[in-house]
Amino acid sequence: EPEVTQTPSHQVTQMGQEVILRCVPISNHLYFYWYRQILGQKVEFLVSFYNNEISEKSEIFDDQFSVERPDGSNFTLKIRSTKLEDSAMYFCASSYLTDTQYFGPGTRLTVL
Amino acid sequence: QKEVEQNSGPLSVPEGAIASLNCTYSDRVSQSFFWYRQYSGKSPELIMSIYSNGDKEDGRFTAQLNKASQYVSLLIRDSQPSDSATYLCAVNTRNAGNMLTFGGGTRLMVKP
Numbered sequence: 001e002p003e004v005t006q007t008p009s010h011q012v013t014q015m016g017q018e019v020i021l022r023c024v025p026i027s028n029h030l031y032f033y034w035y036r037q038i039l040g041q042k043v044e045f046l047v048s049f050y051n052n053e054i055s056e057k058s059e060i061f062d063d064q065f066s067v068e069r070p071d072g073s074n075f076t077l078k079i080r081s082t083k084l085e086d087s088a089m090y091f092c093a094s095s096y097l098t099d100t101q102y103f104g105p106g107t108r109l110t111v112l
Numbered sequence: 113q114k115e116v117e118q119n120s121g122p123l124s125v126p127e128g129a130i131a132s133l134n135c136t137y138s139d140r141v142s143q144s145f146f147w148y149r150q151y152s153g154k155s156p157e158l159i160m161s162i163y164s165n166g167d168k169e170d171g172r173f174t175a176q177l178n179k180a181s182q183y184v185s186l187l188i189r190d191s192q193p194s195d196s197a198t199y200l201c202a203v204n205t206r207n208a209g210n211m212l213t214f215g216g217g218t219r220l221m222v223k224p
Contacts, residue, residue: 031210033210033211033212035212041216042214042215042216042217043156043200043202043212043214044214045211045212045213048209048210048211050210055209055210056209056210056211057209058211089155091155091156095210098204098210099144099161100146100158100161101146101158101210101212102158103148103155103156103157103158104155105154105155106154106155
């Protein structure tokens with residue numbers, strides 16, 4: 001069964017450093033998303049991406065964040081200058097159309 | 113602000129019993145509703161989706177939707193210890209970039 005994959009599973013970085021989280025969505029899906037979950041809190045929407053552009057973003061997704069689909073398979077989330085409060089699980093998800101979203105296993109980001 | 117509310121639990125049921133999980137949402141234009149299961153440290157795993165008022169059954173799971181009252185519920189029949197997890201209710205307002213708004217989740221404990 002096709003699934004969303006994410007790398008790395010755990011990323012440790014120093015405050016102020018740039019990180020890139022990578023995702024490979026399900027191959028025939030058209031919509032891609034990033035969510036995050038701070039430990040003990042709700043899953044929060046960051047951004048949705050369709051047809052090579054952002055279709056929606058939340059207040060969390062400020063100028064420090066960017067997304068890119070550099071090729072036909074990868075979808076990346078970049079955080080330019082990480083802060084302590086960026087420490088969270090980051091989940092990539094994809095959907096074929098505007099329907100069910102399937103989540104990847106997540107990347108745990110730890111900012112020191 | 114769109115909100116999705118769930119009782120955080122824990123909801124404790126004996127093995128073989130029916131577990132009933134509830135969720136309310138604030139945005140009347142919400143169009144699709146999802147239940148995800150999340151084991152500790154893992155990503156959300158889709159259990160069911162529901163789009164129309166009424167009941168939808170899939171194996172031991174039944175989702176119920178009442179748009180007039182703005183609530184959605186999940187029944188788990190013949191609960192098993194492996195069902196012990198946090199159950200997340202998610203709501204999609206499709207005209208908002210297909211973003212999912214999650215509730216905080218209900219922790220279910222099924223005791224052998």
